[in-house]
Each structure stands twice: as C-alpha cells, then as structure tokens.
Amino acid sequence: MERGHAVRRVIGPVPEAEDGAGNIPLVHRDIHGYRRAFRVGGSGPPLLLIHGLGDTSETWSHILHRLGRHHTVIAPDLLGHGESERPRADYAVAAYACGMRDLLGVLEVDRVSVVGHSLGAGVAMQFAYQFPERCERLVIVGGGGLGPEVHPLLRLAAGPGSEVALPLATSPPVRRALRLVAPVLRRTGGLGLGRHDFDYVLERCLALDSGEARQAFLRTLRAGVDLRGQVITMMDRSYLTAGLPTLIVWGKHDRVIPVRHAVKAHAAMPGSRLELFDDAGHFPHHDEPERFVSVLEDFLATTSPQEYDPVHWRRLLRRGRTDGPLYEEAVAAHPSSGS
Numbered sequence: 001m002e003r004g005h006a007v008r009r010v011i012g013p014v015p016e017a018e019d020g021a022g023n024i025p026l027v028h029r030d031i032h033g034y035r036r037a038f039r040v041g042g043s044g045p046p047l048l049l050i051h052g053l054g055d056t057s058e059t060w061s062h063i064l065h066r067l068g069r070h071h072t073v074i075a076p077d078l079l080g081h082g083e084s085e086r087p088r089a090d091y092a093v094a095a096y097a098c099g100m101r102d103l104l105g106v107l108e109v110d111r112v113s114v115v116g117h118s119l120g121a122g123v124a125m126q127f128a129y130q131f132p133e134r135c136e137r138l139v140i141v142g143g144g145g146l147g148p149e150v151h152p153l154l155r156l157a158a159g160p161g162s163e164v165a166l167p168l169a170t171s172p173p174v175r176r177a178l179r180l181v182a183p184v185l186r187r188t189g190g191l192g193l194g195r196h197d198f199d200y201v202l203e204r205c206l207a208l209d210s211g212e213a214r215q216a217f218l219r220t221l222r223a224g225v226d227l228r229g230q231v232i233t234m235m236d237r238s239y240l241t242a243g244l245p246t247l248i249v250w251g252k253h254d255r256v257i258p259v260r261h262a263v264k265a266h267a268a269m270p271g272s273r274l275e276l277f278d279d280a281g282h283f284p285h286h287d288e289p290e291r292f293v294s295v296l297e298d299f300l301a302t303t304s305p306q307e308y309d310p311v312h313w314r315r316l317l318r319r320g321r322t323d324g325p326l327y328e329e330a331v332a333a334h335p336s337s338g339s
Contacts, residue, residue: 021063024068026083031102038076039081042068045136046109047300048100048234052118052144053154056082063285064250066293070301071300074112076103078120080216089221093119093145095234095331097126101134107158113137113300118257118282119144122224125234129243132313136305137245139296142282146261148229152190154256157241158225160220170208178202194255194273196281201256238268239321243312245303246272247293251280251287273299 024041039057043300047067051059077084079099079129080091089095100123104112116124123141144150157166168174178185182202185191189197208214224232246269250262259276266274274289274296280287287331 010248018293034085040074042071042073044071046112047071047073048112048114050116050120050123052120053220063289063293067135080220084214093122093126096123097130100127101131111136115139117141129237132307133308136223137142139247141249142257145232146265149258150230151256155227158221159227166214175206192255194253194281196253196287228314235268240316242270244306247299248272248274249284251284253281256282
C-alpha cells in the first residue's frame with residue numbers, strides 16, 4: 001500500500017462496522033480544542049467527502065458503505081455543522097480547507113482523493129489549491145465557487161436583517177406551519193427549488209433550531225455570498241488543475257447553483273470529466289445514488305493519482321491562465337446545460 005494510504009489508529013479505536021441503520025457511525029475528536037465529528041470506515045485508498053452549507057456528513061451516509069468496499073471513506077461534519085462544535089471562528093473556505101488538512105493529520109493520512117458537494121466542493125477546490133501535494137484527485141458535485149449565480153434565497157439570507165428573520169423563520173410555530181403548507185409549496189415550484197431539492201433544503205433550513213447553529217450558518221454563508229451572489233471563485237485558478245484528475249458532477253435540474261457553472265468549469269479545467277445527471281437537482285448523490293457511485297468508482301479506478309511536482313507547479317503559476325477549450329464548444333457538447 002502506498003505511503004499515506006492507511007488510516008493508522010494513533011487516535012484510538014475508530015468504529016469500522018456499520019451501525020444498525022447501515023450507516024458508518026460518527027466519532028468525535030478534539031482538534032485545536034474544538035470537538036469535531038466525522039465518519040470513517042471501509043478500507044483502501046482514502047476518500048474524503050465534504051458536505052455542503054447547512055448540511056452534515058449524513059448526506060453521504062447511504063453511499064458510504066458502498067464506497068467503503070474499496071476505499072477508506074472519511075466524511076466530516078464541518079466546523080459549525082452537524083455534531084461538530086460551533087465556535088465564533090473563521091468559516092471561510094480557506095479555513096475549512098486547513099481544517100481538512102488537520103483532520104487528515106490527526107488520522108495520519110498524507111494524501112487523499114477529495115469529493116466535495118456545493119460549499120464542500122469549494123472547500124475541496126481550495127484544499128487542492130492550498131495543499132496540492134496532498135490532493136490526488138478532485139471531484140466537484142454541484143460546486144460553489146465557480147460563478148456568481150446562486151439561489152435568491154441564499155442571497156437574501158446573506159443580506160442584512162437575517163439575524164432577526166432567521167430565528168423567526170425557524171421558530172417552532174413557523175416550522176410547524178411550513179410543514180403544513182409544504183405540499184402546496186412543492187406543487188407551486190418549491191420556492192424556486194423545484195421538486196428535486198425542495199424537501200431536503202427545507203429540512204436542512206428547519207434544522208437551524210439553535211442560536212449557535214444559525215450564527216455558524218450565517219458566518220459560513222457570508223464568507224462566500226452577498227446580495228449580488230457568490231463572492232469567491234476558483235475559476236481564476238482553474239488552470240492549476242492541469243495534471244490533477246478532476247471529475248465534475250451536476251444535476252441538470254439544479255436550481256441552487258445553475259448547471260452552466262459545470263459546463264464553464266469543464267471548459268476551464270484541463271482534462272476534466274463532466275457527468276450531467278438527467279434526473280437530479282442540487283443533490284445528485286441523493287437523486288441518482290447508484291449512478292453516482294458508479295461514476296465515482298469508475299473515475300477513481302481509471303485515473304492515476306496526481307504526483308505533485310513543485311517545478312511543474314511553479315511553471316504553471318508563471319505561465320498563468322491561457323485560453324482553454326471555448327465555453328461555446330463545451331455547451332455544444334452539452335446543449336441542455338448552456339442556458
């Protein structure tokens with residue numbers, strides 16, 4: 001087994017067996033004095049899965065045991081999310097990327113393939129940029145940080161007044177009322193989220209039932225989004241993925257982040273693969289889990305891990321951005337995605 005491809009048990013016993021629900025259970029460790037929750041199980045080369053804004057590692061639970069047949073799967077609850085602590089802290093994607101490095105350090109994992117969904121994809125891209133020597137492959141799923149457009153509800157939540165509006169919207173009476181009117185909202189477009197994403201997004205929003213959870217959510221959101229949309233982008237550094245096997249997965253019915261971001265990213269990232277899921281929204285790993293696992297496992301099996309070369313990295317930086325495949329050509333290859 002290659003160096004870094006074993007999770008050494010220096011932190012004490014970590015449950016490998018699935019629990020009664022078929023999930024890999026959460027374990028907890030303190031890192032920098034903060035309680036962190038994460039799931040780890042399976043065997044083989046390590047695979048780090050990073051969830052999105054307001055979500056938890058539970059989002060991967062129905063596929064972790066399948067991925068764990070050939071990989072050691074590591075799925076954290078990001079700081080401020082799930083069962084991890086919610087301190088007053090830095091919730092920017094760069095800080096999250098450092099947190100992923102430190103978690104891997106605790107587990108004594110040197111190098112890893114990284115899968116990120118939504119915000120987690122932004123963290124995964126930042127991890128690949130900050131720590132190229134530790135990133136073997138990159139998988140972007142409905143990723144943030146690839147363009148300014150994002151669902152209007154997130155732009156509004158990032159604006160002023162959310163500190164007052166969010167506690168009201170997640171209060172017990174409003175939560176009960178929203179669940180009662182959910183069928184009507186679903187039939188009338190699901191607040192612009194569509195049938196694929198409305199129920200899950202609603203449940204994640206209603207889970208913000210404490211002041212600490214809401215504050216962590218707002219700090220994380222505002223680190224990357226304002227009233228005009230997404231603030232941060234990795235597109236200016238996309239050329240640095242040359243030599244890094246990259247897979248882009250997107251649902252064609254994504255109403256949170258438009259699918260045209262996937263097409264633009266594919267055009268800008270040399271050698272990347274693009275997989276569009278016909279019957280999926282913002283959560284293709286929920287809507288088409290069998291295909292998601294199949295596509296991911298094929299990508300992992302048919303690509304060689306990046307071997308970081310600092311000389312090559314410096315050459316890329318000095319050369320800077322160059323014209324890659326035209327966006328129009330990518331749209332022509334995927335005509336239903338360019339709108």
